[in-house]
Amino acid sequence: MKMGKILIASFMLALNVYVAGNTKEPYKDGTYSIVVSGHNKDIKIDTTFKGNSIVKIEAKHEETKGLGDTAINQTIKTIIEKQSTDIDTISGATVSSKALLDGVKETESMAKGESKKLVDIFKTGTYTSTVTGHNGEMTVKVDFSTDKIKDIKVDHVESNGIGTAAIDIIVSEVLNNQSLAVDSVSGATVTSNALIMGINNCVEQTGISKEVLRKPIAVPKKNEKAIQKTVDVIIIGAGGSGFAAATEVVENGGTVIILEKNEYIGGNTARAGGTLNAPDPERQSKIGVEDSVELFYKNTMEAGDNKSNPELVKVFSENALAARKWLSAHGTKWTENVYQTIGGLWPRSMDEKDKVAYNGFIEPLEKIVLDKGGDIILNCKAEEILTGADGKVIGVKAVDTRNGQVYELTAIKGVIIATGGYGANQEMVKKFNNVEGLPTSNAPTSTGDGIEMAVKIGAATEGTEYIQIHPHGNPMTGGLQSHFAGVIKNSIYVNKEGKRFTEESGRRDTISEDTIKQTGQVMYSIFDSKGGFYAGVLKLKNKEDLINKKYLYEADTLEELAKKAGLDAKGLTATVSHYNKLVESGKDTDFEKDELEQKIETGPFYCVPLSPTIHHTMGGIKINTDAQVINNSGKIIKNLYAAGEVTGGIHGTNRIGGNALTDCVVFGRIAGKRVMGIKE
């Protein structure tokens, strides 16, 4: 009986829909919106109908200037003049003008109350599409009920923190808005585009027109007035240093707001492999390595060509081990291995268990901060540090990046700037370092905002002329690929001719400078199955995907490897056989690599092409050992602190690999404690 009623109701609905689709009603006053695909990107169209006329058409688009945009303007003008969408497209820019025209027709149907699109009732069921994500295959399953997308499930191997954030954001936007007009998530474009394609593929399988699902994504409503909040501490930036500071604040009884301009937390820290340096004689003695705070201090000063602030480096070195232990106590898990990372210059690096800093440096600290009442505001960009009459910092003005909502936030105890570096800001890189045209491994959010805001209120800077160009960049994308580039002591770097040209255990800047002089500015890391990746060849989950993308080559012989990777085979085999003799002798008389563990002789053999990429900005806001910001007259700016990559003075001309995360935790913690008035 019940089933019969449902069937009749469905039939009546379909009938109503069919009848409505054929009725020509006058326009109902209002503004109707739709998103259509243009030539370059999506076009958002708002058409306003009043008194049975089309009175206004607004199109937000990124069509080509002088071509697509002229066609759009012309099409809008003609529709309004003729009060009709029955017009021709504009030749020479047909895609743009047709997209606009189709979109306005859709809004016309909406204004007429025509629900013809509803006749395209979804075929119920679950549809599947397999696409290629950032790290490998992604299977998207979309579950449709008769009138909506009910659920989306994604099986994937994307990175925790970045890939997973993009998936969550896109899935919830599609479901909440019942729309496919979603944008890719910044910093996770490959994952986003793959997922959007997968969802589109599933919709296509239902047989309905995808245009039904092109409603604009709702933007949260903006208040007329600024949102005002007062807390003890405002932290700008939800990366490693921001979370270290926030954890100290909440654990010491303070209230905190973290402002994050991105749609998700983590910043560059979420991209890091989680390698952290600390002298830890207890662990290092097990592998026969001697270390001490003094040696760590000496190495850090010397690696930065003694251009660092010795007082800051002293505090940094003395607190490094405590920082690692503090992380462990707060949930970070480590691999047992102590080793020398690329540009690490001494075997004192430890890795987060999965080589994913997000898992150890962000996720557990975020949980603590939230559990203790901390507030994290996403999509919220700090634009100005507010000062009182005496120059004391009193708060932050910020803006919601989606709708321009203004926030006026008061900080009773202080503000901590933890906005990261400026490696993704080409203009700043050119201005400070005179470097142009190189890709970057950084998150797109690393744009130096904190430096600019602090300088505006008189902060001094230190070492902004020093930037790190990492030799382990992907030649195609600039992304960092140290995690599969080979273990230094068991790999060699060769050029296209198959010859070694640099000391593999040397400084990152030297290796990069040497690489820039080689054919195509590319070097090739060569290693065998015993030397392996950091993760171990067999444990590298996405090996096949890396091979498909030509980020990694694998072959049973060196000759075959050279052929696949485009290297000189004779050059490579001669170099490896000579290198193996050096390993036997225990001394690298050619380039003085400081550790030679194994020969390269057991296939399969591997090759990873690598080229320089902008990686770290060593300079930034000048701070003292209490993480207080110093002004141009050498005095502290009251109630203003800074920590992490936004600061200068710790790494001099060249940051040691693995020292940045130590810096974030050491000075993030200090900032968090000092702002709460805790001085050990």
Ligand SMILES: Cc1cc2nc3c(=O)[nH]c(=O)nc-3n(C[C@H](O)[C@H](O)[C@H](O)COP(=O)(O)OP(=O)(O)OC[C@H]3O[C@@H](n4cnc5c(N)ncnc54)[C@H](O)[C@@H]3O)c2cc1C
């Ligand atoms: C690919 C990669 C791998 C790395 N691996 C390692 C490693 O293994 N070991 C190591 O020691 N170092 C590593 N580094 C360097 C290290 O990760 C960074 O130096 C460190 O994470 C910086 O942390 P942070 O907290 O200072 O800044 P971030 O982690 O970048 O956080 C800054 C946050 O501030 C936000 N923000 C910026 N401006 C504003 C604003 N105006 N308003 C609100 N929010 C804002 C950003 O969106 C971001 O979320 C790596 C770097 C990269 C790029």
